[in-house]
Amino acid sequence: MVNEQEFLAGYDPRAYPAVAVTVDVVALTIRDNELQVLLIQRAAPPFAGFWALPGGFVRPEEDLGVAARREFAEETGLGGEPLRRVHFEQLASYGTPERDPRMRIFSIAYLAFAPDLPEPTAGSDAGDAQWLALTALPTRELAFDHRKIIEDGIERARSKLEYTPLATRFVGEEFTIADLRAVYETVWGHPLHAGNFHRKVLSVPGLVEGTGATTEHGGPRGGPRARLYRAGDARLLHPALLRPAREETVR
Amino acid sequence: MVNEQEFLAGYDPRAYPAVAVTVDVVALTIRDNELQVLLIQRAAPPFAGFWALPGGFVRPEEDLGVAARREFAEETGLGGEPLRRVHFEQLASYGTPERDPRMRIFSIAYLAFAPDLPEPTAGSDAGDAQWLALTALPTRELAFDHRKIIEDGIERARSKLEYTPLATRFVGEEFTIADLRAVYETVWGHPLHAGNFHRKVLSVPGLVEGTGATTEHGGPRGGPRARLYRAGDARLLHPALLRPAREETVR
DNA sequence: AGGGTTATTCTCAGCTTGAGTTATTCTTAG
DNA sequence: CTAAGAATAACTCAAGCTGAGAATAACCCT
Incomplete structure (x- = not known):
C-alpha cells in the first residue's frame, strides 16, 4: 500500500496500460409530445449497428464541458444562438473496467436539455443520427453501458424539473x-x-x-x-x- | 471533424499525450459538533506542504467506487464492518486541462459520510492525515482544485439531508x-x-x-x-x- | 348557432409548517 | 435535600400549500 504522495511522486502512470477519457451526451428534447433522446448508429465494431450516445475523446487541451458541447454540436449541426439556449450539465462518470472491450475507457456523461430541434441528419456529419422516443428505447440495441447512462439522465431530468x-x-x-x-x-x-x-x-x-x-x-x-x-x-x-x-x- | 465511430475505429489513443484518472474522496464526519473533512498533507511537489483530499490513481482492473473506498480505507485505517457503515456516492468529475501541472489528470470525486471516527493517524499509512473542521478551511492552503471539490461536496451533503x-x-x-x-x-x-x-x-x-x-x-x-x-x-x-x-x- | 375544448379563476377541505406553550423528567448547584 | 435549570415530548393555533372539483369565459369546428 502506498499513499497518494508516494504514488504520484514515484510512479510513472505511462507505465500503466493506457486509459482514455471520453464524454458522452444524453441530449433530451420533446418532440411530438414525447421525450426523445439523441442517438447515433455505430458503423464500426465494437457494437457495430448498435445505437449509442453521441460522444468521443476529450481532446488534449479541451475542458470537459467544451468537449460535451462540441460532440453535441457535431451531431446536431447546431451552433450560435440556438446552441447557447441548450442547457448542459455534468451527469455522472462511468468507468467499469469491462465497459469497453478495447481498452480502459472512462466516460464522463453530460446531460443536455434542448427545445424542439429538427432531425439532426441535415447539416451534421453524422450519417445515422436521430432523435428516438424513450418509449421506443426498450426495443433498441444500445452499445456499451449507454442504456444505464440514459436511465440515469432521465431520472436526473425528472427530479431537476x-x-x-x-x-x-x-x-x-x-x-x-x-x-x-x-x-x-x-x-x-x-x-x-x-x-x-x-x-x-x-x-x-x-x-x-x-x-x-x-x-x-x-x-x-x-x-x-x-x-x-x-x-x-x-x-x-x-x-x-x-x-x-x-x-x-x-x- | 470526425464522428465517434471513425474516431474510435481509426485513431489510436496511445498516440495522444497520456492521460490519467484518479479518484478523490471528500469524506465528511461530525466531530466536536462541527462538520469536518478528511485531508492529507502533501509531502512532494507539486503543492508540497499543501493539504489535499485523499485519493490516487484508479488501478487497471479496479472499479471507480472500489478505488474510492480503497483510498479512504488506506488513509483512515478503517475496514470491515465500520467501513461498511460509511456511505459512498459519486460526486462529480473534474478535468480542466491545467488542474494538475504534471499532465492531464481527470479526477472523479466521491463523497463519503461517516459517523464520528477517530483521528486517522493511528493505524493508517498516511503520515499527515487529519480531520479538519470546515470553519478552519478558509485559512488552509489546498492543493489543485480541491477547495472547489470540497465546496461541491458540502453543498451535495446539505441538499441530500x-x-x-x-x-x-x-x-x-x-x-x-x-x-x-x-x-x-x-x-x-x-x-x-x-x-x-x-x-x-x-x-x-x-x-x-x-x-x-x-x-x-x-x-x-x-x-x-x-x-x-x-x-x-x-x-x-x-x-x-x-x-x-x-x-x-x-x- | 351550437357543441366541444381549453385557459383561467374560485372554492373548500385536508395537510404541513412555523412559532409558541405546557407537562414531565432529570442533572446539578447550593 | 431542595430548588433551579435544561431537555424531551406533546400540544395548540394560525398561516400557507395541496389536491380535487367546479365555474366562467373565450375560441375552434362543423
Whole structure:
C-alpha cells in the first residue's frame, strides 16, 4: 500500500496500460409530445449497428464541458444562438473496467436539455443520427453501458424539473402555461391538474414572467387565447414543484 | 471533424499525450459538533506542504467506487464492518486541462459520510492525515482544485439531508432525536426548532424506528432520558425535510 | 348557432409548517 | 435535600400549500 504522495511522486502512470477519457451526451428534447433522446448508429465494431450516445475523446487541451458541447454540436449541426439556449450539465462518470472491450475507457456523461430541434441528419456529419422516443428505447440495441447512462439522465431530468426552472429549457423563448405543463407531463409521464399547475407556476417567485401578449389564436381544438410568458430569473424553485409521491420510489 | 465511430475505429489513443484518472474522496464526519473533512498533507511537489483530499490513481482492473473506498480505507485505517457503515456516492468529475501541472489528470470525486471516527493517524499509512473542521478551511492552503471539490461536496451533503435519510449515517447505530437534530443543525449551519423537528422526524415514514429503549441517563445538563431510535428503511423522504429557504440561494 | 375544448379563476377541505406553550423528567448547584 | 435549570415530548393555533372539483369565459369546428 502506498499513499497518494508516494504514488504520484514515484510512479510513472505511462507505465500503466493506457486509459482514455471520453464524454458522452444524453441530449433530451420533446418532440411530438414525447421525450426523445439523441442517438447515433455505430458503423464500426465494437457494437457495430448498435445505437449509442453521441460522444468521443476529450481532446488534449479541451475542458470537459467544451468537449460535451462540441460532440453535441457535431451531431446536431447546431451552433450560435440556438446552441447557447441548450442547457448542459455534468451527469455522472462511468468507468467499469469491462465497459469497453478495447481498452480502459472512462466516460464522463453530460446531460443536455434542448427545445424542439429538427432531425439532426441535415447539416451534421453524422450519417445515422436521430432523435428516438424513450418509449421506443426498450426495443433498441444500445452499445456499451449507454442504456444505464440514459436511465440515469432521465431520472436526473425528472427530479431537476421539481426544484429548478429547467422545464423552460424545453420550450421556446415565449410559451404558455399549457406548454410548460406539457413538458412536465411528458417528462414525468403522467397528467397534472391544469388548474393547480397554473396556480402553482404563477405563485413560485421567478419561475415565469408575463409578456403581456397572448397567443394569436386559441388552441387547435378550441379554447381561448392563452397568455404568453418568458422564463423568469429564478435558479431554484421555492417552494419546489413536487411530483406526486409514488410509494414504490420511497423504499 | 470526425464522428465517434471513425474516431474510435481509426485513431489510436496511445498516440495522444497520456492521460490519467484518479479518484478523490471528500469524506465528511461530525466531530466536536462541527462538520469536518478528511485531508492529507502533501509531502512532494507539486503543492508540497499543501493539504489535499485523499485519493490516487484508479488501478487497471479496479472499479471507480472500489478505488474510492480503497483510498479512504488506506488513509483512515478503517475496514470491515465500520467501513461498511460509511456511505459512498459519486460526486462529480473534474478535468480542466491545467488542474494538475504534471499532465492531464481527470479526477472523479466521491463523497463519503461517516459517523464520528477517530483521528486517522493511528493505524493508517498516511503520515499527515487529519480531520479538519470546515470553519478552519478558509485559512488552509489546498492543493489543485480541491477547495472547489470540497465546496461541491458540502453543498451535495446539505441538499441530500433534505430528501434522503443520510443524516442517520452521521450518527451511531442507535441515536436520539436530539442527536439527529444536531446533525442537521451542524451540516446546515443553523438551529432548528426542537419541537417541530421532533414531530417531523417521527411523521416521515421510514426515517426512524423506535427501539423501545431510552438513554441510560438524561443529558449532561439535565433533562429526561431520551428515547432511542434506529435508521428506518426509507431511501427517500416523503415529504422532504426542507431547510428554511434562503432568498439568496434562489436567484 | 351550437357543441366541444381549453385557459383561467374560485372554492373548500385536508395537510404541513412555523412559532409558541405546557407537562414531565432529570442533572446539578447550593 | 431542595430548588433551579435544561431537555424531551406533546400540544395548540394560525398561516400557507395541496389536491380535487367546479365555474366562467373565450375560441375552434362543423
